[in-house]
Amino acid sequence: PVVLKVENLCKYYHGHGEKKLALKDLNLDIHRREFVCVIGPSGCGKSTFSRIVAGLEPYDAGSVQVDNEQVIGPCRNRGMVFQGYTLFPWRTVKQNVMFGPQMNGADRDSAEKAALQWLELIGLEQYADAFPDQLSGGMKQRVAIARALVNEPKILLMDEPFGALDPHTRQKMQQHLLDIWRNIDITVIFVTHDMDEAILLADRIVVLKANPGELIETIEVPVARP
């Protein structure tokens, strides 16, 4: 089944009295459990696309549907992981992961239980009471993934999530993400400008070009994952 349906999506930015077309007539279907990488040069609209799908950015024309529902704002159907570790520094690791369920009305005990389950799955349960600045970059990014997944989203959206990591940590995180993806019912949309990373991770690569951001092609990747 199709989990994300994008039809004739257009997005303009306004600045200095002019309109700039950031995404032009994008059409795309993404299926349940697919791992899709979105790739293209800087400025082609990759981040804009992921923010629109996340419900964090309005769009000007076309339609974006997740599970047949129009995207009109943030929702627990989509979990988002950014390049910068967007963890609250004044909260513990566990409290960071509990935040999503609590926002959704879960009581403390069930939010804590869910958080601890996810921390165990990402191998950081012993850091539950640590603060983010006590963790390495890769560990922080694992917590960010747990925080995105704890609400059981349909789609995990990742915007250059490993861009700030050193090559060794990055490789470990790629493997880690693949392990998670294989073990749970999740569709991954992964934005990167690194073709090697896209080929390593994706079932399918969506290639955008810049000026204006436009879909050039989608490439099925022969499966050769680690």
Ligand code: ADP
């Ligand atoms: P990418 O992630 O592929 O680098 P972006 O989605 O960040 O591309 O940007 C696409 C285009 O839209 C670029 O030309 C960028 O300068 C422009 N843009 C992005 N965000 C804004 C904004 N908030 N206001 C105006 N222009 C923007």
Ligand code: ADP
């Ligand atoms: P909706 O009411 O559209 O279903 P949710 O109840 O899922 O949305 O989310 C309510 C608010 O909580 C949203 O503004 C969203 O940004 C925020 N939120 C949801 N999940 C998370 C999360 N994992 N981390 C941080 N904030 C979240």
